[in-house]
Amino acid sequence: MPEQAIPVLTIDGPSGSGKGTISRQVAARLGWHYLDSGALYRAIGVAAGWADLDLDDAGALVRCTFDTEIGFREVPGGDLRVLVNGHDATDELRTETAGAAASAIAAIPEVRAALKDRQRAFRRAPGLVADGRDMGTVIFPDAPFKVFLTASAGERAERRYKQLKDKGVSVTIDGLLREILARDARDASRTVAPLRPAEDAVHIDTTGLGIDAVVARVLSIVTP
Ligand SMILES: Nc1ncnc2c1ncn2[C@@H]1O[C@H](COP(=O)(O)OP(=O)(O)O)[C@@H](O)[C@H]1O
Numbered sequence: 001m002p003e004q005a006i007p008v009l010t011i012d013g014p015s016g017s018g019k020g021t022i023s024r025q026v027a028a029r030l031g032w033h034y035l036d037s038g039a040l041y042r043a044i045g046v047a048a049g050w051a052d053l054d055l056d057d058a059g060a061l062v063r064c065t066f067d068t069e070i071g072f073r074e075v076p077g078g079d080l081r082v083l084v085n086g087h088d089a090t091d092e093l094r095t096e097t098a099g100a101a102a103s104a105i106a107a108i109p110e111v112r113a114a115l116k117d118r119q120r121a122f123r124r125a126p127g128l129v130a131d132g133r134d135m136g137t138v139i140f141p142d143a144p145f146k147v148f149l150t151a152s153a154g155e156r157a158e159r160r161y162k163q164l165k166d167k168g169v170s171v172t173i174d175g176l177l178r179e180i181l182a183r184d185a186r187d188a189s190r191t192v193a194p195l196r197p198a199e200d201a202v203h204i205d206t207t208g209l210g211i212d213a214v215v216a217r218v219l220s221i222v223t224p
């Protein structure tokens with residue numbers, strides 16, 4: 001199948017809007033591949049932390065992007081593990097520290113350029129669900145299906161609070177809300193590939209909408 005004929009569903013949106021949860025379930029239902037593009041930026045953030053790099057040193061971060069090997073491994077039960085330079089960094093990747101580092105690194109144009117082909121390589125038959133900030137605008141602008149997920153900042157902070165509390169991480173809702181607002185502002189204001197909906201994206205405000213309802217809405221866009 002020529003690459004352009006392989007369908008892609010892009011799911012973009014801010015932190016905590018449900019991109020990962022919805023993308024994984026929709027990909028499983030469709031039998032399509034899944035790209036968690038944020039995990040790539042997080043992996044560079046974690047690798048930069050291991051190497052003790054300064055988040056203001058763009059040159060070092062660009063070199064780190066080229067030098068970092070990122071692998072995805074599916075384990076029995078459907079869980080996806082992320083390997084950074086051969087080490088399982090899945091849990092470290094999900095921390096707010098890694099998210100904030102990813103958001104800072106993601107503002108460097110050369111880092112984004114270096115990750116472009118790695119992301120496009122996920123487009124394989126029978127189809128791809130790609131989640132991130134610029135999937136519908138920059139990485140897969142020709143995707144036939146595009147969704148932009150949102151939810152109020154308060155609800156996104158509450159979701160993240162529950163998620164982290166279940167993992168035994170001690171955080172406060174106020175602290176998470178501040179981090180979410182700071183990350184929203186940074187992701188939306190950067191000059192290269194800022195967070196914004198593609199013109200042809202379907203917007204879904206998930207505030208007060210359950211996961212099953214959102215999955216059903218998204219599936220109805222792909223298979224009406
Ligand atoms: N529609 C929803 N209603 C309630 N909780 C949700 C919804 N979508 C996602 N969640 C929960 O919110 C948390 C964050 O979701 P996640 O998929 O990680 O968001 P994102 O990838 O956009 O940051 C998870 O614990 C998830 O189970």
Ligand SMILES: Nc1ccn([C@H]2C[C@H](O)[C@@H](COP(=O)(O)OP(=O)(O)O)O2)c(=O)n1
Pocket residue numbers: 013014015016017019020037038039041042099102103106107131132133134135183187
């Ligand atoms: N396609 C992408 C994906 C993520 N990023 C950046 C911006 C985000 O704040 C960080 C982390 O993204 P990730 O999707 O893992 O974060 P959330 O699950 O939404 O909290 O990476 C990006 O710039 N472009």
